[in-house]
Amino acid sequence: MATQAPTSLLLSPMATGTDITDPPPGDPSDGKETTKGGAPKPGGPYLYYRVYSPDGVIPARSAFDTSDPFIGRIPVRSVPPPHNASSLARCFMNAEGLADPAATRTELYCDPFQVRRLAKLDKIPILGTGAILGRSVVTAFALVLDQELTFEEKAARPKNEDISTDGQPQEYLYYQLFTRVGEDTSDASFNETEPSIGRIPKFSIPPPHNYATLKRCIAKVEGKPIYAYADLFVNISAVHAAADPDLVFIGGKHGYGSTTDNPIVLVQPERRQGLYNRPVQVVAGERKGTLYHTDGTVLESEAYECVLFSGGCFPFDIPAKDLKFLDE
Structure with a gap:
């Protein structure tokens, strides 16, 4: 693999694909938390991140907020130089109790909605003040594992698998489930009049977003592995199933599956003699x-x-x- 010249990344709407503003002073997400008396809490400022397996977000071992177990953090001062994507990934993995000394098990993204992963040698300024990558909950990094955790690693992790984070504002991906002969009942249904429609928080889907990833995440939430191999249609009117390698836009109000009226559709695969699937x-x-x-x-x-x-x-x-x- 050719060595890529390091680049320096600063937080900007262009870099993240989202509109980012500085959190208000004293906000728990600004990396400058204070005690009740107004004194800075020890350890800050922090770098925030989410960690993903191939089929979705997993609880962070360094989680600090009981209402959101999927955001982890490490002190900025705990990251050794040089400050680049490789060193950050190693530190995040260490905080998660996962071995990865060469930073080869993971890819690092500026946030869950990025298409391009950070190159290992990309310089990431993490010191100073202002809008800096990963210095708030809103701008948390996405650390994506290339394979599922081992049995031993799973046994040592937090057990909270509920990704609903009820009570917090969420953007959801809506989907509708079908067998080959009609509607299927979703275990993530939220409307008793439409039991085939489920939803998952968009933040729970690892980047880069493609159709295979969406199917794996939905299959995990539903507890029905067959949907990882389903035909996916971008909406109920689609004529052809989507191709798995293709990236899919699910961000914002106009992304696929962003409303209950226009969910993406998963149809269980056909099973018959001679069809070896x-x-x-x-x-x-x-x-x-x-x-x-x-x-x-x-x-x-x-x-x-x-x-x-x-x-x-x-x-x-x-x-x-x-x-x-x-x-x-």
Whole structure:
């Protein structure tokens, strides 16, 4: 990979894609918190961030506000020079109790709505006063992991998985769920007259926003892995499903899925013989980690103690207990 010349990034509406103003003095998000007596609290100013796995935001171990467990922070003075994206990512990961000495497990974004990730050597001014990247809750960085946490890492993390953060102003992504024959009931439904429509806070979706990411996040919120493999339509009138690699605009009032009247639409994938679109992964044995696609269900073969897939594309000698359908 070619070395990119470092650039210096200052906070501006152009840099973040949002309108940013300095928080009022004394606001808990301005990095200059004070005690009741007016004296500065020890440790500040701070850099704020959210941390994401591939399928959505996860609670921050350094969270400081019980009403928003997804915002973490570290003191500015705790970041060693040189102040660039790589050093910030290492410090954020350290605060989260996650090992990443070479800063290779993550990508860092100015905020969740950015398309371009920060290059490792991009200089990030974090000292001084005024509008500086990450120095408020409003301008928190987005730290995106390239893979899911390990079992041990998950066990050591905060358990709060509720991303509703009720009582706080939120911008939501609205979506509607369908099976192949009609509406499905959303576990994130908020209107009893429209049970197929759900919503998730936009901040909970990791950048860069593409259709595959949206489907993974919705599938996680719904607790229905099949929707990670669904056909996604930008609205109910769309003729063709969206292509997974494409980026999608969900920010602001005019982004896709920004209103209940015009949600994005997810339709469960078709399942029939000859259509090999069911993902199945080997979870044990010599082929552990291998991904296959099949068109049916796993059937035990008493004669050969192996697994057969309907449709005749196999058999092969992998026990059913060593297989996991990723859409179940």
